[in-house]
Amino acid sequence: MIYPVVVYGHPVLRKVAEDIDKDYKDLDTIIENMWETMYHSDGIGLAAPQIGKSIRLFVIDADPLKDEFPELKGLKQVFINAKIELLESKEESLSEGCLSLPTIREDVKRPTKIRITYFDQNFQKKVEEYEGFAARVIQHExxxxxxxxxxxxxxxxxxxxxxxxxxxxxxxDVEVKYKIKTAK
Structure with a gap:
């Protein structure tokens, strides 16, 4: 099922999301639908608040950008209850866009190296470091x-x-090829 993407102005985008556990209702289905929604919308990442769910879950498949950013090769992952623990002080400014802010692209300054602790879809705990554009994509989500x-x-x-x-x-009042959901 393809969810409508929640856009700017909806209050769910401004809430700090809640941790979930492995028994969260229909979690596998939600994740599957998030992948489908992300691909349908031509995104490389999608967070649960963007589908109206205030839970600490996001998915990333940045592999399509691997030719431009080699560090993205094979970066396809589910992140549950993520916590970024370390941000390197060196920052870089690069253009970003967002499915919840269609038609807007701006340069954003972000740290170039992060360490993140999270659970994967099987609720296996992971601690990983990412650099470059991979770190940027994860920080964005x-x-x-x-x-x-x-x-x-x-x-x-x-x-x-x-x-x-x-x-x-x-x-x-914006033209996109995917369904959107506003606050109203």
């Missing part, structure tokens, strides 16, 4: 379960410039 969006990292002037477009997105 992680932000969703922390109630943050990439526009939160922009300077106030840039946010003011985007205000009209954000208002249109929040009203559903």
């Amino acid at each position: 992680y932000d969703h379960i922390e109630g943050k969006l990439f526009i939160d990292y922009l300077n106030p002037l840039k946010k003011r410039i985007l205000k009209g477009r954000l208002t249109k997105i929040s009203k559903g």
Whole structure:
């Protein structure tokens, strides 16, 4: 089942999501549907708040970008109850987009190296380090379960410039090839 993607303005995108356990109702089905929704929307990541569920779950398949960013080769993973423990102080600014902020792309400064603790789909605990664009993609999805969006990292002037477009997105006045869900 393909879920509609929750867009800017919906309160679920601003909530800190809740941890879940392995007995969370229909978890495997939710994950399967998140993959389907992400692929249908041409995304490389999708977090549960983006489908209206305030739980600490996100999926990433960044392998399609491996030619441009070799560190993304084979990066296909389910992240449950993730916690980023270490952020390297070195930061890099690169362009980001988001299914919940369609038509908006902006440069965002993020740390280039992270360590993340999470559970995979089988609830096996993992502690892994990622660098470069892989670290960026994970941080972007992680932000969703922390109630943050990439526009939160922009300077106030840039946010003011985007205000009209954000208002249109929040009203559903945006053209995308996937179904969206607004706050109304």
